[in-house]
Amino acid sequence: MSAEPSLRSLRGGRLLVSVVTASAMLTGCVSFSPDGGFAAVSSAARERVAKDVVWIRSDSERNTVEQRVAELLAKPLSVDDAVQIALLNNRGLQASYAELQLSEAALVQAARLPNPAFSMLRASSAEAGVREFKIEQALTFNIFSLITMPQATEIERRRFEQTQRAVTLDMFRLANATRKAYYTAIAAAETVRYQQQVRDAAEAAAELARRLAAVGNWNKLEQLREQSFYAEAALGLAGAEQANLSAREQLIRLLGLWGYQTRLNLPERLPDLPTAPTQQDNIEQLAMAQRLDLQAVRLHTEALAKNLGLTKTTRFINVLEFGPARVLEGARDSGYKTGYEVSFELPLFDWGGAKVATAEALYMQALNVAAETAINARSEVREAYSVYRFQYDIAKHYRDEIVPISKRISEENQLRYNGMLIGVFELLADARSQITSVNGYIDSLREFWIAQADLDMALIGKPDLNLPDMPRASATAAAEH
Amino acid sequence: MKSRRDFLFGAGAVTAAFSAASVSKVALAALPELVSQTSPDTQAPLMPQNGRPYNPVVTLNGWTLPWRMNGGVKEFHLVAEPVVREMAPGFKAHLWGYNGQSPGPTIEVVEGDRVRIFVTNRLPEHTSIHWHGQRLPNGMDGVGGLNQPTIHPGKTFVYEFVARRPGTFMYHPHADEMTQMAMGMMGFWVTHPKDRHPLIDEVDRDFVFLLNAYDIDPGSYTPKIMTMLDFNLWSWNSRIFPGIDSLNVRWKDKVRIRIGNLTMTNHPMHLHGHEFQVTGTDGGPTAKSSRWPEVTADVAVGQMRQIEFLADEEGDWAFHCHKSHHTMNAMGHDVPTLIGVDHRGVVKKITELVPDYMAMGERGMADMTEMEMPLPDNTIPMMTGEGPFGSVEMGGMFTVVKVRREQKRNDYSNPGWFAHPPGTVAYEFDGALAEPHRRQDGGGHSMPRQHQHQPGQEIEVQVRKPSGHSDH
Numbered sequence: 001m002s003a004e005p006s007l008r009s010l011r012g013g014r015l016l017v018s019v020v021t022a023s024a025m026l027t028g029c030v031s032f033s034p035d036g037g038f039a040a041v042s043s044a045a046r047e048r049v050a051k052d053v054v055w056i057r058s059d060s061e062r063n064t065v066e067q068r069v070a071e072l073l074a075k076p077l078s079v080d081d082a083v084q085i086a087l088l089n090n091r092g093l094q095a096s097y098a099e100l101q102l103s104e105a106a107l108v109q110a111a112r113l114p115n116p117a118f119s120m121l122r123a124s125s126a127e128a129g130v131r132e133f134k135i136e137q138a139l140t141f142n143i144f145s146l147i148t149m150p151q152a153t154e155i156e157r158r159r160f161e162q163t164q165r166a167v168t169l170d171m172f173r174l175a176n177a178t179r180k181a182y183y184t185a186i187a188a189a190e191t192v193r194y195q196q197q198v199r200d201a202a203e204a205a206a207e208l209a210r211r212l213a214a215v216g217n218w219n220k221l222e223q224l225r226e227q228s229f230y231a232e233a234a235l236g237l238a239g240a241e242q243a244n245l246s247a248r249e250q251l252i253r254l255l256g257l258w259g260y261q262t263r264l265n266l267p268e269r270l271p272d273l274p275t276a277p278t279q280q281d282n283i284e285q286l287a288m289a290q291r292l293d294l295q296a297v298r299l300h301t302e303a304l305a306k307n308l309g310l311t312k313t314t315r316f317i318n319v320l321e322f323g324p325a326r327v328l329e330g331a332r333d334s335g336y337k338t339g340y341e342v343s344f345e346l347p348l349f350d351w352g353g354a355k356v357a358t359a360e361a362l363y364m365q366a367l368n369v370a371a372e373t374a375i376n377a378r379s380e381v382r383e384a385y386s387v388y389r390f391q392y393d394i395a396k397h398y399r400d401e402i403v404p405i406s407k408r409i410s411e412e413n414q415l416r417y418n419g420m421l422i423g424v425f426e427l428l429a430d431a432r433s434q435i436t437s438v439n440g441y442i443d444s445l446r447e448f449w450i451a452q453a454d455l456d457m458a459l460i461g462k463p464d465l466n467l468p469d470m471p472r473a474s475a476t477a478a479a480e481h
Numbered sequence: 482m483k484s485r486r487d488f489l490f491g492a493g494a495v496t497a498a499f500s501a502a503s504v505s506k507v508a509l510a511a512l513p514e515l516v517s518q519t520s521p522d523t524q525a526p527l528m529p530q531n532g533r534p535y536n537p538v539v540t541l542n543g544w545t546l547p548w549r550m551n552g553g554v555k556e557f558h559l560v561a562e563p564v565v566r567e568m569a570p571g572f573k574a575h576l577w578g579y580n581g582q583s584p585g586p587t588i589e590v591v592e593g594d595r596v597r598i599f600v601t602n603r604l605p606e607h608t609s610i611h612w613h614g615q616r617l618p619n620g621m622d623g624v625g626g627l628n629q630p631t632i633h634p635g636k637t638f639v640y641e642f643v644a645r646r647p648g649t650f651m652y653h654p655h656a657d658e659m660t661q662m663a664m665g666m667m668g669f670w671v672t673h674p675k676d677r678h679p680l681i682d683e684v685d686r687d688f689v690f691l692l693n694a695y696d697i698d699p700g701s702y703t704p705k706i707m708t709m710l711d712f713n714l715w716s717w718n719s720r721i722f723p724g725i726d727s728l729n730v731r732w733k734d735k736v737r738i739r740i741g742n743l744t745m746t747n748h749p750m751h752l753h754g755h756e757f758q759v760t761g762t763d764g765g766p767t768a769k770s771s772r773w774p775e776v777t778a779d780v781a782v783g784q785m786r787q788i789e790f791l792a793d794e795e796g797d798w799a800f801h802c803h804k805s806h807h808t809m810n811a812m813g814h815d816v817p818t819l820i821g822v823d824h825r826g827v828v829k830k831i832t833e834l835v836p837d838y839m840a841m842g843e844r845g846m847a848d849m850t851e852m853e854m855p856l857p858d859n860t861i862p863m864m865t866g867e868g869p870f871g872s873v874e875m876g877g878m879f880t881v882v883k884v885r886r887e888q889k890r891n892d893y894s895n896p897g898w899f900a901h902p903p904g905t906v907a908y909e910f911d912g913a914l915a916e917p918h919r920r921q922d923g924g925g926h927s928m929p930r931q932h933q934h935q936p937g938q939e940i941e942v943q944v945r946k947p948s949g950h951s952d953h
Contacts, residue, residue, distance in 0.1 A: 200834065415857040415860075419862060419863060424817070424819075424840075
C-alpha cells in the first residue's frame with residue numbers, strides 16, 4: 001500500500017486505507033500451503049490402495065524414487081509393486097500434480113486485494129502569456145472486489161479441492177490401468193508359451209508326416225495337410241508374440257520405465273482364481289459414499305451456486321471504483337480542490353440479466369450433470385460388479401469344467417492310442433485342442449482380474465472401460481481338424 | 482452243468498418292458514420250465530433223458546436248451562430278453578439274446594420229433610422267430626407280418642412243427658431283423674437223424690457255433706445297430722479270442738464242426754494240421770461224390786457248413802477265419818502306417834505334450850502286444866492271447882483245436898499246452914548266412930514304361946532291420 005505521498009493528506013486517502021485495512025482483516029489471509037494440497041492425494045493413496053506417492057520437486061526426491069523403483073524391479077513384479085512403481089514413476093501423474101499448484105495459486109490470488117489505481121489528468125493552455133492548468137489526480141480502489149473477495153476466495157477454495165480430487169482420481173485411474181496392463185501382460189506371456197506348445201505339437205506332426213512321406217507310407221496330400229497345421233500354428237504363435245510385446249510395452253509405459261528398467265521381471269502365471277467371489281450387497285451405497293467423481297461434481301455444483309449468488313448480488317454493478325481525488329483548475333496557484341471520485345457503470349443497457357442467465361444455466365447444467373453422474377455411478381458400479389461375477393463364473397467354469405473335461409478327453413484318447421484305435425496324429429491334434437482350452441482358461445482368468453480391477457475402480461471413480469483390450473491370439477484354427 | 486433253473490417270475494432279468502400282469506399264473510403253469518444260463522463257458526453235452534436217443538453236440542461257449550416231453554411233443558421255452566454277454570474276460574457287451582445268453586441255447590431234436598416251442602418276448606419291442614432251413618408249415622416260418630403277427634412285449638407265442646429233415650439249422654428273429662441280429666439274437670438248431678443215415682456219419686465230437694459280428698465302440702457296451710458292414714468285433718457265439726474256448730478232442734476222434742454265418746460277410750474257415758470235408762450245408766448232407774478235401778471252407782452269409790475230419794495229428798492246431806482282420810479285435814482303421822518311419826527326435830517333442838505317449842508301429846503292430854498299456858474301459862487289445870511261446874497276437878475269430886492221445890472219450894476239458902516231442906519244434910539257426918544272388922535288372926517288363934523315373938526321384942525306403950531293442 002504505497003500511495004503517493006502527496007495523497008496522504010487527503011481525507012479520502014485515509015478513508016481508502018481504512019477500508020482496505022478493514023477488508024483485509026475481514027477476508028483473512030490466504031497463503032500457499034506447505035504441501036501444495038498434496039497431502040489429500042497422498043493420504044487417499046495410503047488409505048485406498050496402501051501405496052506411497054511422491055511429488056517429485058527436487059533431485060533428492062527424484063533419487064529416492066529411483067532407488068525405490070530399482071528395489072521393486074529387482075524381484076518378480078507383484079501387482080501391488082507394479083501399482084507402486086506407476087504411482088511413483090509415471091510422469092503423467094507427476095504432471096497432473098502441477099495442477100494442484102496452479103489451482104492453489106488461483107486460490108491465493110483470489111484472496112489478495114487488488115492494487116489501487118492512480119489516475120491523473122493534466123492539461124494546460126497558454127492564453128495571453130498566462131498558463132492555465134487543469135489537473136485531476138485520483139487514487140482509486142476497486143471496492144467492489146472487497147465485497148466479492150470472500151465469495152471469490154470461497155469459489156477458488158472449492159476449485160482447489162476439486163483439483164485435489166481430480167488429481168487423486170488420476171492417481172487411482174493410473175493404478176487401475178496399471179493393474180489391467182499387468183494382468184494383460186502376464187496372460188499374454190502365458191499365451192505365448194501355450195502357443196509355442198501348439199506350434200511344437202504341429203511341428204512334431206509335420207516332421208512325422210514328412211518322414212512318413214519320405215519312406216513312402218503317406219502321400220503328398222496327407223503330408224501337406226499336417227504341414228498346413230504347422231504353418232497355421234506358426235502364425236498363431238507370431239500373433240501371440242506380437243500381442244505379448246504390445247501388452248508388455250503398455251505396462252512399461254504406465255510404469256514410466258525406460259532403458260535397462262524395461263527388462264522387468266513378470267511372474268509366469270496369473271494369480272489363481274479366488275475360492276469365492278466377493279459378495280457386495282451394499283455396493284451402490286458404497287459407491288455413493290466413496291466415489292471421488294461424485295464428490296468433485298458436488299463441489300463443482302456448490303461452487304457454481306456460490307457463483308450464481310454472487311452474480312445476483314452484483315448484477316447491476318460492473319465496476320465500482322472509489323478513491324480520493326483532487327482537482328486543480330485555472331492558474332497553478334489557484335490550489336487543488338480535494339474530494340473523492342466514485343465511478344461505476346450505469347446499468348442502462350445491460351441490467352446484468354444475461355450474466356445471471358448464464359450463471360443460472362451453468363448452475364442448472366451442473367445440477368443435471370451431478371444428477372447424471374450419480375445415476376451413472378450407480379449403474380457403473382452395478383455393471384462392474386455383474387461383469388466381475390460373470391467373469392468369475394466363466395473362469396471357474398473353464399477351470400472346473402472345460403479344462404478337466406479336455407484333460408479327460410486326452411486321457412481317453414491316450415487309451416485309444418494305446419489300443420491302436422487312433423493314430424499319433426489324432427493324439428497330437430487332441431493335444432493342440434487341449435492346449436487351446438487351457439489357453440481359454442488363461443484368457444478368462446485375465447478377464448476376471450481385469451473385471452476385479454474395474455470393480456475396485458468403479459467404487460472410487462468412473463471406471464476406465466475404454467482401455468484397449470489386447471488382441472486375443474486364436475489357437476482354435478490350428479487345433480480344429 | 483452250471484445252468485440256473487428259474488421259474489418265469491423268479492428270473493432276475495425282468496426288463497421294464499416286460500409286464501406279465503396280463504398273463505395268469507394258471508396259464509403259466511402250462512408253459513415248460515424256463516431255464517436260463519449266465520455262464521459263458523462251454524457246457525458239457527446235454528445227454529437226452531427222454532425222447533428218441535441221439536449223440537448230443539457241444540456248443541462252443543454255449544449250451545443246449547433242456548426240454549420236457551408233453552404227450553409225445555418236445556416242448557421248449559425260449560425267452561427273448563436283454564442279456565449281458567461276456568465276449569472275452571474283461572469285456573462285456575449289452576446284447577439281446579435268449580434265456581440269459583447271446584446266442585441263445587442250442588435246440589437239439591431228432592428227425593421226426595414233434596416240437597412245440599414257446600417264445601416269450603421280454604424285449605422292449607416286438608419280435609418273431611424264424612427257423613432257418615426247416616421244412617415246416619408256412620404259418621410257423623416266423624416272418625413277422627408275412628406268416629404271423631409279431632410277438633409283442635410280454636406276449637408268448639407257440640410254434641409247433643415236426644422236425645422233418647436231419648441237419649444243421651439256426652433260429653433268428655424275422656422282425657426288426659437288422660436291429661435284433663445286430664444285438665445278438667440268434668441260436669443254433671441241430672436235428673439229429675432218427676436212424677443211421679447213409680450220408681451222415683457217426684462222430685466222436687460234434688461242435689457247433691455261429692459266426693456273428695458286432696460294432697461296439699471301445700469303452701462302450703452296446704453294439705451300434707446301424708452298422709452295415711464296418712463291424713469291429715468278429716465273434717463266434719458272441720465270443721472273441723482270447724475268449725473263445727478251445728476245441729478239445731481225443732487223438733483219432735472223428736470230429737464234426739457245424740458253423741453258421743449270421744454276419745454280413747463271408748468267412749473262410751481254416752483249420753491247421755488236417756484236411757476236412759464239407760459234409761453238409763443247411764440244405765442237408767452233401768453227396769459223397771461232391772465232397773473234396775480242404776483246409777479252408779468259405780461260409781457265406783446266411784449259410785451253414787458242416788465240416789468233418791479225423792483228428793489224427795497231435796498238437797495245438799490253430800482254427801480261425803482266414804480274413805486276417807477277422808482275427809483282430811477292435812482297431813483303428815485310420816491309423817497311419819508307421820513302418821520304417823524314424824521317430825528319433827520327434828518322440829521327445831511329442832512326449833513333452835503328451836506325457837504318456839510311446840511310439841508304436843515303427844516296426845509293425847506287434848509293438849502293441851509287447852507293451853501292455855492301459856486301454857479304454859471294457860476293451861481288450863486288438864491282438865493278444867498268451868501262448869506257450871509268447872503272445873499269439875490274435876483276436877476275434879480264432880481258437881485252437883487241441884488233439885491229445887491222453888484225452889478221454891467224451892472229456893471236453895482243456896488239456897493245457899501241447900508237450901512237443903523232442904526235435905519237433907522249429908528252432909533258431911545259428912550258422913552263418915550267405916548273401917543271396919539278387920537280380921539287378923528289376924525283372925523283365927513285357928510293356929516297359931515310356932517315361933522312366935528320373936534319377937533321384939526314387940523314394941527312399943528305410944528298411945528297419947531287427948537290431949535288438951530300439952530305444953523307445
